Amino acid sequence: MSAGQDGPRPYRNYVYAYPHKTAYRRFPDRPVLRELWAWERKDALSLYAHLPFCEVRCGFCNLFTRVGAPEGLIGRYLDALERQAVAVREALGDAEPVRFAGAAFGGGTPTFLTAGELERLCDITEKRMGVDLTAVPLSVETSPATATGDRLAVLADRGATRLSIGVQTFVEEEARAAVRPQRRADVEAALERIRAAGVPVLNIDLIYGIDGQTARSWRHSLDAALAWEPEELYLYPLYKRPLTPLGRRAAEGGAAWDAERLGRYREGRDHLLARGYEQRSMRMFRRAAAPPQGADDYACQTDGMIGLGCGARSYTTTHHYSFDYAVNMTEIRSIVDAYTRTADFGRAEIGFRLEPSGDEARRRHLLQSLLQAEGMETAGYRERFGADPGEDFGAELDRFAALGWLDAGAPAGLLRLSPEGLAHSDALGPELFSPAVRELMGGYEAK
Template sequence: MTVLDTATAPRPYQSYVYAYPHKTAYGALRPRPALRDLWAAEPRDSLALYLHIPFCEVRCGFCNLFTRIGAPEGLAGRYLDALERQAVAVRDALGDEPAPRFTTAAFGGGTPTFLEPAELERLFGIAERRMGADLRAVPLSVEASPATATADRLAVLAAHGTTRLSLGVQTFDPAEARAAVRPGQQRTHVETALGRIRDAGFPVLNIDLIYGIDGQTERSWRASLAAALAWRPEELYLYPLYVRPLTGLHRLDPAGTEAGWDEQRLRLYRAGRDLLLEAGYEQVSMRMFRAKDSHPGGPADHACQTDGMIGLGCGARSYTAGLHYSFDYAVGPGEVRAIIDDYVSRPAADFAHADFGRAVDGTESRRRHLLQSLLQARGMPVADYVERFGCRPEADFGPELAAFAARGWLDEGPELLRLSPEGLAHSDAVGPELFSPAVRAAMAAYDAK
């Protein structure tokens, strides 16, 4: 284990840890393992299903997701053709003894609602008929942008039982939208989209907002929060702005790492957190806030720490107990286009193997379990860790946990390991400090493209 320096706290904004290991730690798998072999002994009674659409109408300046601007004539259709070929191959590899059971689903990107209504119908068909997912019986989340949240598209989502619609607003301030390189976004367009979403009747509306934008003040931040709260969204995500390599903002401001920016983001985070708590929201994680009286969105018996995930699409990842895998990853426009072009040209048989990935051995499984549990506001019952791994977490991560405690980042309690409010504020420092040396080295060696 790495011994941490408890005297000096690390920078609060290092990395948004939404999955571990990160895709930049993946490598080419040679020989390519067959999906049938990977899933042969895996539990399949509580799987997550994720479908990835890699198209957006614009690319925001902060975005480092796997996506491209627009789709030349016919490309969206060819992409769905490939997605269907992949779904057939994956479903065949999963087999029927027992048949897979999907307990949660999501369409992301990119922007799934970039697709035309007929294409969205086809996307649902791939999930329902090809994969066998009962989307009306499980929580289903779909991401959208204000420009693509049109009435005809939303009608398709609602008709297929979408329980959660997540709208990427980021800011209600036009000047801040320009500073974040979101060209053309006007508040009137955002408000119109929100009205359509509410009219469509989705049980859960989520609004994404970003803090730390150049020129943003606490007053303007509170104004965006107030504008969002006027719609009484069931969920709000508050994201700190990052400036990452190969993004639009990185080209404009390749530094973006001053200590003053850290202080600004922490100040705005605390202001937003306090405002939402006062407004009747509960904090689920550093980023996520949920209205206390919100709709649960359907049964949720999928555990991200232990259950598997099937990802379809060239930006999706899949998880088995021993291997996380995906396709190649890129941010630069040229590289993204090349990967998409390769994906749409693949024959069905080529989707029966995993291309890129990283083995998740026993030690990495422990790190992943602790990391994904600890970054949730409810924390991790120590008994869960003991039941799965046969020892207490401090036996595996004593130096790391001691460092967190010394910084005031942990709440006291022998049977519940939980971040304190200040620990939650520093989640983007907590997560990276739990990365293994091997994963750190692989991420450092990744050649951004």
């Protein structure tokens, strides 16, 4: 299906969680965390620590992160993170064992922190939250400029099993077009240091759709990444979002740009599949022989998430909650400063309420399952919600089938996307947003 003719535009919204954070609002009653977590399962939790610091702001970036840190700010931020960790661990209680199935440090760029500050971050995670980082998968994001030997040594020693580096492109002209100043020699040196650190899984992020990128230059970046034999590769389409440097220069392109990005995606997908990688989602490709990464018994659709830091989200079956969100640098600085001054972390401030078996919970389960290449067993959905997905979302699934987005050859009882469905994940995901969530997102005032 071509964009803008028989189906939705292929690049509408990157859906990595539902509801989207722009649907969050302040809780008038500020729920007490201890009450939110009282009846939750705590035997397969995931921990995410958010570090909102970067050395530069890339042109496409709409993440919650600030450039640089005045003297003392990171120390104050880690102080607040520790206070929050203590409050959250107390809220989890000791009525039943608390077990973590995995952990991740993201941002921002966690390795913006010095080696000593990373040691303290790991100490907070272990001593305050009770996460044994050497016993669970630990993923950490990094960048070419901050992947220094001393920082990587700390992470490797403390149990990191995966390092994800945002390279985006190995072509310096494209890096400049994406407002990402970097030299290829520095990227290669960082990759060499990461491999020397001995962390089992290396992930490299690449972006397609950059101004001036061609099929030839895209293949060049793919092959440059493959030369390092990464266990994982993520291929991201370029978006030009409001309030980002690229978004201020030009609005999103039309059908021609959609077709260009879709072409680059297919070229990248086919290139990686031909070289022994397996597609796990629209963006994620994993080498078939790569070591396991992640706990088999953790499922984001059903298990809890603990978020530490001012940009992190936490999930229970009834509430998704976080702190305020912004893209504008002035607003981000203000939110980070307010976070460092927070004394009481015992309540949820901003978020979204869900009924455990209600419509939004069903949409979340279907959406987050269907966007994975392995698909969704309908029996598991029926066991949880007492209905088949076709009963709840018949119109949407019929539309997906008509567009060729569902795998007609999937085994009975398995709902799975076709290759075209995976290619159109950023169109399919938003199609499952509820009217209420759409209205909230539409009413969000970007800042």
